[in-house]
Amino acid sequence: MGLTIAQKIIKAHMAEGSMEPGQEVGLRIDQTLTQDATGTMAYLEFETMGIPRVRTELSVAYIDHNTLQSGFMNADDHRFIQSMAKKYGLRFSRPGNGICHQVHLERFGKPGKTLIGSDSHTPTGGGIGMLAMGAGGLDVAVAMGGGAYYITMPKMYKVNLTGHLRPFVTAKDISLEILRILSVKGGVGAVIEWGGPGIKDLSVPERATITNMGTELGATTSIFPSDEVTRAFLEAEGRGEDYVPLESDPDAVYDKIIDINLSELNAKIACPHSPDAVVDVAEVAGTKVDQVCIGSCTNSSLYDMLKVAALLKGKTISPDVSLSISPGSRQVLTMLADSGALSDILASGARVLECACGPCIGMGFSPNSGGVSLRTFNRNFEGRSGTRDGKVYLVSPETAVAAALTGVITDPEELGEMPHVTMPASFKVDDSAVLLPASPEEAERVEILRGPNIKEFPSGEPVADRFAADLTLKVGDNITTDHIMPAGSKILPYRSNIPHMAQFCFEVCDPSFPERAKAAGRSIIVGGENYGQGSSREHAALVPLYLGVRVVIAKSFARIHAANLINAGIVPLTFLDPADYDRLEQGDRLSFTGLRTGLETGAFVLTDETKGILIPLAGAFTERQRKILEAGGLLQYVAKGE
Numbered sequence: 337m338g339l340t341i342a343q344k345i346i347k348a349h350m351a352e353g354s355m356e357p358g359q360e361v362g363l364r365i366d367q368t369l370t371q372d373a374t375g376t377m378a379y380l381e382f383e384t385m386g387i388p389r390v391r392t393e394l395s396v397a398y399i400d401h402n403t404l405q406s407g408f409m410n411a412d413d414h415r416f417i418q419s420m421a422k423k424y425g426l427r428f429s430r431p432g433n434g435i436c437h438q439v440h441l442e443r444f445g446k447p448g449k450t451l452i453g454s455d456s457h458t459p460t461g462g463g464i465g466m467l468a469m470g471a472g473g474l475d476v477a478v479a480m481g482g483g484a485y486y487i488t489m490p491k492m493y494k495v496n497l498t499g500h501l502r503p504f505v506t507a508k509d510i511s512l513e514i515l516r517i518l519s520v521k522g523g524v525g526a527v528i529e530w531g532g533p534g535i536k537d538l539s540v541p542e543r544a545t546i547t548n549m550g551t552e553l554g555a556t557t558s559i560f561p562s563d564e565v566t567r568a569f570l571e572a573e574g575r576g577e578d579y580v581p582l583e584s585d586p587d588a589v590y591d592k593i594i595d596i597n598l599s600e601l602n603a604k605i606a607c608p609h610s611p612d613a614v615v616d617v618a619e620v621a622g623t624k625v626d627q628v629c630i631g632s633c634t635n636s637s638l639y640d641m642l643k644v645a646a647l648l649k650g651k652t653i654s655p656d657v658s659l660s661i662s663p664g665s666r667q668v669l670t671m672l673a674d675s676g677a678l679s680d681i682l683a684s685g686a687r688v689l690e691c692a693c694g695p696c697i698g699m700g701f702s703p704n705s706g707g708v709s710l711r712t713f714n715r716n717f718e719g720r721s722g723t724r725d726g727k728v729y730l731v732s733p734e735t736a737v738a739a740a741l742t743g744v745i746t747d748p749e750e751l752g753e754m755p756h757v758t759m760p761a762s763f764k765v766d767d768s769a770v771l772l773p774a775s776p777e778e779a780e781r782v783e784i785l786r787g788p789n790i791k792e793f794p795s796g797e798p799v800a801d802r803f804a805a806d807l808t809l810k811v812g813d814n815i816t817t818d819h820i821m822p823a824g825s826k827i828l829p830y831r832s833n834i835p836h837m838a839q840f841c842f843e844v845c846d847p848s849f850p851e852r853a854k855a856a857g858r859s860i861i862v863g864g865e866n867y868g869q870g871s872s873r874e875h876a877a878l879v880p881l882y883l884g885v886r887v888v889i890a891k892s893f894a895r896i897h898a899a900n901l902i903n904a905g906i907v908p909l910t911f912l913d914p915a916d917y918d919r920l921e922q923g924d925r926l927s928f929t930g931l932r933t934g935l936e937t938g939a940f941v942l943t944d945e946t947k948g949i950l951i952p953l954a955g956a957f958t959e960r961q962r963k964i965l966e967a968g969g970l971l972q973y974v975a976k977g978e
């Protein structure tokens with residue numbers, strides 16, 4: 337039987353386990369990346385492992401999320417990460433150099449390699465034929481130390497593209513279309529491979545838009561073949577030698593095949609508050625718009641920015657709209673400036689922001705109260721923009737420009753003729769903002785710089801057989817890590833200060849949760865389907881751990897969050913019968929008699945002491961996961977050296 341692209345890469349990187357779908361497989365990791373909002377914690381964790389130098393082919397520490405540096409906190413964390421990178425053998429991408437995924441694609445991604453990153457949009461690298469996955473910081477720390485990264489062997493889905501995109505319809509609209517078809521849960525447990533004749537027209541950055549947003553499907557990752565398009569991109573980046581061809585075998589077997597005819601696709605839009613609430617732009621046309629943001633790791637490539645500049649050229653944006661543009665990298669910004677396109681953007685009335693995540697993670701540029709914001713980003717979860725009642729829609733750069741010019745949601749086709757955009761034959765390469773590490777000899781003398789913002793992180797405790805606790809919080813379906821541990825300019829600076837962050841845990845759902853959890857001492861959370869979707873932030877596990885949460889029961893879990901809970905020593909369990917979810921109430925007293933034994937058998941019985949009922953639960957843990965939970969978390973497990 338032939339192999340898919342992902343199966344080929346997995347086979348070449350197998351460290352342990354089996355390629356049988358549903359079984360655990362341990363992979364050797366060639367490259368890692370971190371960003372600053374998850375990086376500080378990842379490096380604190382790496383430090384406790386006592387490994388003198390990273391053991392990957394390449395590890396890069398990016399600073400792109402917390403670049404506002406209001407107060408000393410971000411700057412402290414950045415200095416810490418910079419000193420860690422220098423001492424332990426990582427490259428350090430300075431603030432302003434760009435968004436991790438965009439820069440990594442441009443400068444470091446290699447077809448056929450494995451990459452994990454402490455950011456859920458690491459699958460962006462799938463655009464260049466890498467097996468690139470988002471992971472919790474602790475998993476990245478272990479991989480930096482040469483340890484394997486464990487995933488459940490995914491199912492294989494294939495999306496076949498035929499036809500050609502019409503003008504004003506883009507890679508982003510393909511991403512939105514697949515979200516419409518599959519929903520935010522539709523990719524769970526699967527790798528999505530993109531193929532068919534239609535991919536030939538898509539450049540690497542366009543492919544990366546699609547693999548980037550595959551994260552919103554809940555997929556393990558998404559991947560494109562490495563072909564002549566990939567070669568051309570690598571050559572334009574002056575890295576032709578990194579090219580290797582990679583494609584699936586003609587007789588590869590897929591669990592699901594989806595066909596999309598690009599010629600029939602219209603411009604799409606995801607409505608508030610979920611990336612899968614997708615309709616045709618035409619359906620919501622005429623809605624008044626207050627703000628438009630162009631950028632983020634989904635849509636900030638040079639190609640996107642040149643199209644935006646060409647559409648804005650000679651025009652002025654609506655006086656009622658505030659438009660921000662954040663180029664994805666210094667390479668993109670420099671080339672925009674050199675080509676004169678930046679002047680066209682500025683002359684239109686747009687505000688040019690730093691090459692960073694910025695508004696995407698609520699770092700400024702929040703909409704006005706109840707304001708409508710059209711964004712080329714990948715997430716529109718409630719409150720994420722920093723304005724609780726803001727209404728965020730997700731669109732392509734073309735649709736974003738159309739709204740900025742007219743002041744209302746507008747099908748971009750109404751802009752008339754799509755100007756022709758010529759891409760330069762080569763990109764301007766300047767890696768001066770990527771600092772190299774010290775040599776192994778010098779490394780010993782490098783001092784690690786810590787500031788007062790860096791506090792100790794909580795550690796779990798071995799799972800005991802008998803456990804009783806209050807159900808301190810019951811939430812519904814599709815709870816995101818932005819609900820559990822919000823981001824934004826107020827909270828993000830404290831990513832290395834868990835006690836401070838704890839005050840904001842579940843703020844969007846129930847601001848009284850932290851106090852209640854603290855008063856309860858130990859507690860249990862109950863959730864619905866797809867609990868923990870979205871970001872890879874391990875803070876969504878570490879902060880509940882700090883607040884005393886030891887068990888989370890849900891109808892189902894998102895992949896990275898389930899791994900983060902286990903790594904933190906929190907037991908994730910599912911309902912055998914989802915209807916039992918309705919029988920539990922916030923405030924109930926719950927208990928287990930065989931919690932530790934259940935880790936081995938996979939069967940658990942929960943007693944609701946308040947109601948006097950028994951509820952069967954499941955938890956299929958691999959031997960490795962069982963040992964982690966028995967030890968009280970991954971760090972304790974690693975320390976035991978098993």
Ligand code: MIC
Binds near residue numbers: 374470823872
């Ligand atoms: C996000 O888009 O939510 C983030 C911020 O990039 C996160 C990482 C984080 O929470 O630091 C992600 O996607 O993993």
Ligand code: SF4
Binds near residue numbers: 401435632634692
């Ligand atoms: Fe940054 Fe937004 Fe991309 Fe997350 S999704 S990495 S916050 S640009």
